[in-house]
Amino acid sequence: MNKIWLIVQREFLNRVQKKSFLIATILVPLIFPTIIAGLFWFMIREVETAKPEVVHVLDESGKFTFTNTKRFIFIEEKGVIDSAKKTYSATKDFALLYIPSFDLSKPDGFTIYMKENQSDEKISGLERILEDRIRDLKLEQYQIDKETLAGLKTSIDFKQVNISDTGEEKSSNSMILKILGFLLGIVLFVFVLSYGMQIMQGVIDEKTSKIVEVIVSSVKPIQLMLGKIIGIASVGLVQFTIWIVLITVLSSTVLSYFGLKMPQEQMQEQVMSQVDPEQKEEIQKVQSDKMNEVLNSIDQIPFTKIALVFLFYFLGGYLMYGALFAAVGSAVDSIQESQQFQMPLMLPLMISYMSVFTVVPINPHGSLSFWLSIIPLTSPVVMVARIAYDVPTWELILSMVLLVAGFIFTTWVAGRIYRVGILMTGSKVNYKVLAKWFMIKN
Amino acid sequence: MEALVAKGVTKRYASHTALDDVSLTIPSKSIYGLLGPNGAGKTTFIRIVNQIINSDAGEISIFGEKLSERHIGMIGYLPEERGLYKKLKVGEQLLYLAQLKGLSKKEALDRSKKWINKFEIKDWWDKKVEDLSKGMAQKVQFISTVMHEPKLIILDEPFSGFDPVNAQLITENIFELRDNGSTIIFSTHRMETVEDLCDHVALINKSKKVVEGTKKQIKDTYKSNTFVVDHKGSFTINGSASIVSQKPLEDNFYQTVLQVGTEHSPNKLIAELINLTEVHSFIEKVPTMSEIFINLVNGKSDE
Numbered sequence: 001m002n003k004i005w006l007i008v009q010r011e012f013l014n015r016v017q018k019k020s021f022l023i024a025t026i027l028v029p030l031i032f033p034t035i036i037a038g039l040f041w042f043m044i045r046e047v048e049t050a051k052p053e054v055v056h057v058l059d060e061s062g063k064f065t066f067t068n069t070k071r072f073i074f075i076e077e078k079g080v081i082d083s084a085k086k087t088y089s090a091t092k093d094f095a096l097l098y099i100p101s102f103d104l105s106k107p108d109g110f111t112i113y114m115k116e117n118q119s120d121e122k123i124s125g126l127e128r129i130l131e132d133r134i135r136d137l138k139l140e141q142y143q144i145d146k147e148t149l150a151g152l153k154t155s156i157d158f159k160q161v162n163i164s165d166t167g168e169e170k171s172s173n174s175m176i177l178k179i180l181g182f183l184l185g186i187v188l189f190v191f192v193l194s195y196g197m198q199i200m201q202g203v204i205d206e207k208t209s210k211i212v213e214v215i216v217s218s219v220k221p222i223q224l225m226l227g228k229i230i231g232i233a234s235v236g237l238v239q240f241t242i243w244i245v246l247i248t249v250l251s252s253t254v255l256s257y258f259g260l261k262m263p264q265e266q267m268q269e270q271v272m273s274q275v276d277p278e279q280k281e282e283i284q285k286v287q288s289d290k291m292n293e294v295l296n297s298i299d300q301i302p303f304t305k306i307a308l309v310f311l312f313y314f315l316g317g318y319l320m321y322g323a324l325f326a327a328v329g330s331a332v333d334s335i336q337e338s339q340q341f342q343m344p345l346m347l348p349l350m351i352s353y354m355s356v357f358t359v360v361p362i363n364p365h366g367s368l369s370f371w372l373s374i375i376p377l378t379s380p381v382v383m384v385a386r387i388a389y390d391v392p393t394w395e396l397i398l399s400m401v402l403l404v405a406g407f408i409f410t411t412w413v414a415g416r417i418y419r420v421g422i423l424m425t426g427s428k429v430n431y432k433v434l435a436k437w438f439m440i441k442n
Numbered sequence: 443m444e445a446l447v448a449k450g451v452t453k454r455y456a457s458h459t460a461l462d463d464v465s466l467t468i469p470s471k472s473i474y475g476l477l478g479p480n481g482a483g484k485t486t487f488i489r490i491v492n493q494i495i496n497s498d499a500g501e502i503s504i505f506g507e508k509l510s511e512r513h514i515g516m517i518g519y520l521p522e523e524r525g526l527y528k529k530l531k532v533g534e535q536l537l538y539l540a541q542l543k544g545l546s547k548k549e550a551l552d553r554s555k556k557w558i559n560k561f562e563i564k565d566w567w568d569k570k571v572e573d574l575s576k577g578m579a580q581k582v583q584f585i586s587t588v589m590h591e592p593k594l595i596i597l598d599e600p601f602s603g604f605d606p607v608n609a610q611l612i613t614e615n616i617f618e619l620r621d622n623g624s625t626i627i628f629s630t631h632r633m634e635t636v637e638d639l640c641d642h643v644a645l646i647n648k649s650k651k652v653v654e655g656t657k658k659q660i661k662d663t664y665k666s667n668t669f670v671v672d673h674k675g676s677f678t679i680n681g682s683a684s685i686v687s688q689k690p691l692e693d694n695f696y697q698t699v700l701q702v703g704t705e706h707s708p709n710k711l712i713a714e715l716i717n718l719t720e721v722h723s724f725i726e727k728v729p730t731m732s733e734i735f736i737n738l739v740n741g742k743s744d745e
Contacts, residue, residue, distance in 0.1 A: 014529065214524060
């Protein structure tokens with residue numbers, strides 16, 4: 001055990017002392033929030049400082065009166081469309097809007113002339129102005145009171161409540177949990193894969209530098225393999241912890257810079273300022289209800305449980321795949337040669353990665369989701385993504401027990417291949433050879 | 443006491459037998475040459491002693507005790523396929539390898555400093571191995587093999603890849619280690635090494651031990667009782683000795699090769715020769731290890 005500890009230390013220090021570790025550990029949490037915050041900042045700036053666009057209007061129907069808004073300034077054109085086009089062409093203005101005479105019941109023929117392709121958002125802003133006006137005209141024509149119409153408008157939004165077997169009720173927070181589970185599933189996939197590859201690389205390095213025979217004369221091959229796997233796992237945990245701390249600190253700094261407002265809220269305000277005040281109130285009410293609900297459900301998210309489940313599946317999945325990647329590394333002399341043996345490892349990983357997007361969100365309690373989160377090869381990624389959907393406790397326990405059994409099994413299998421493989425250089429290896437190594441008695 | 447005694451060690455793989463009932467006795471404080479062509483089973487035997495692999499049958503004892511895990515620290519092993527961690531600094535490397543052999547951190551530090559000074563490579567302590575010249579790396583490799591002061595040192599083809607200067611340095615250190623009480627096992631197919639260094643020798647061929655003993659015993663066993671005589675004036679001899687060849691040198695000098703029966707002593711032959719010719723030199727023609735080795739291996743393969 002003492003020797004495993006020495007190897008764990010060595011493997012850990014080897015990696016942590018590298019510059020690339022420092023760079024990756026510090027820059028990743030710095031870069032991504034910075035990019036996102038930067039993009040939001042520029043977007044908001046752009047909307048805030050944007051000059052209103054000048055729109056020429058040729059209204060042949062005579063049904064419209066345009067008032068200038070914050071976003072658009074309207075210039076009325078007279079005469080025929082050809083002359084209007086000429087006038088517009090001479091300017092650098094945003095667009096020329098042509099409104100022909102139209103039948104109110106079947107409005108069409110509206111055309112917008114522009115110098116270059118413009119953002120859909122601006123164009124639909126103009127469209128909305130026309131639509132609103134035509135709607136008002138229609139209301140007049142059908143003699144419908146505006147208030148009656150407002151009264152007709154119905155919006156239903158379920159309040160989601162889960163009832164447990166004991167009759168206990170709690171409001172469901174599926175949306176946030178779903179996103180969280182989805183993200184954690186992907187993070188887990190990336191972690192298992194990248195650290196698994198590191199193990200393989202490490203084993204290949206030891207083999208090609210020919211240090212391995214010196215080492216196995218001091219320790220048992222299985223000790224060397226476990227020491228390496230555990231050493232790299234601790235690198236992963238340290239890196240993950242640093243990331244979480246850095247991201248927390250950073251995001252709170254960024255948020256305080258925005259005056260404790262989430263960037264989305266700022267955007268919302270921008271949008272709201274363009275909606276007419278009548279609707280604004282209504283929207284705000286709905287929004288604040290929604291907001292309260294979301295905040296309420298964030299409160300109820302069992303963060304500790306999710307963190308523990310994530311940690312468990314990270315370690316379990318990592319240990320299981322780590323041992324297999326070590327075995328692959330021991331069997332080959334170079335990364336290129338390892339391709340053929342990586343395939344069967346990549347397949348279940350890819351399946352679980354895909355199901356995070358497809359199977360789990362579509363039918364989280366279906367039998368496919370169930371089996372994928374029970375079978376050890378796919379369970380780490382899938383169960384973490386599925387945990388959002390209130391997985392029954394017995395399923396969770398079964399999956400965890402099987403995962404533990406799974407990594408003990410793969411470690412055993414991998415260990416048997418590893419002990420032979422690390423001493424074999426220059427031999428051509430295929431699955432039959434691997435099976436032979438596995439069968440060799442100690 | 444014997445440093446290592448192997449009895450009937452056998453190792454079988456699916457398609458072939460790597461070691462077949464091999465028994466060896468390696469005396470303490472000897473330099474023991476384990477000879478044999480490539481693929482004879484030398485490395486398999488060494489790996490079994492290092493407990494990298496297990497034997498299928500037979501027993502090995504080290505200094506009177508049955509070989510077990512706690513002997514790992516007593517053995518220093520320089521494998522034929524050897525190397526170091528390229529990205530690791532020399533100092534870190536030595537400390538790590540010594541600690542794996544069971545030394546405490548402090549012991550490891552003291553010993554590695556001592557050896558680094560002895561080999562005059564103190565300045566390299568903080569250098570990465572990948573930045574060292576090949577010769578320097580070889581010195582580090584040797585230090586890592588012996589720094590835990592093993593009682594049994596196993597060197598598998600130690601001079602392959604070593605430059606002559608390092609080979610000399612290592613030879614000197616091997617003698618010094620032997621004088622300080624270590625036992626050294628040499629595995630090699632290069633005979634000159636054996637001739638120069640070893641006092642005991644075993645020959646392994648095709649998974650079996652062919653011969654074992656001190657260098658002298660083996661030479662005595664395989665000598666052909668042949669003598670080379672330089673003399674003035676030709677002669678013929680009958681009875682006890684027969685002339686294998688006789689060639690003229692210059693000025694009436696000849697060189698004659700004579701073979702006698704096993705009961706015949708050199709003195710007796712000289713006495714006979716003195717009566718026949720003027721003897722200028724008289725040398726017993728002792729076979730080199732190389733000759734014995736090749737004869738035995740070829741003899742075996744004729745079967």
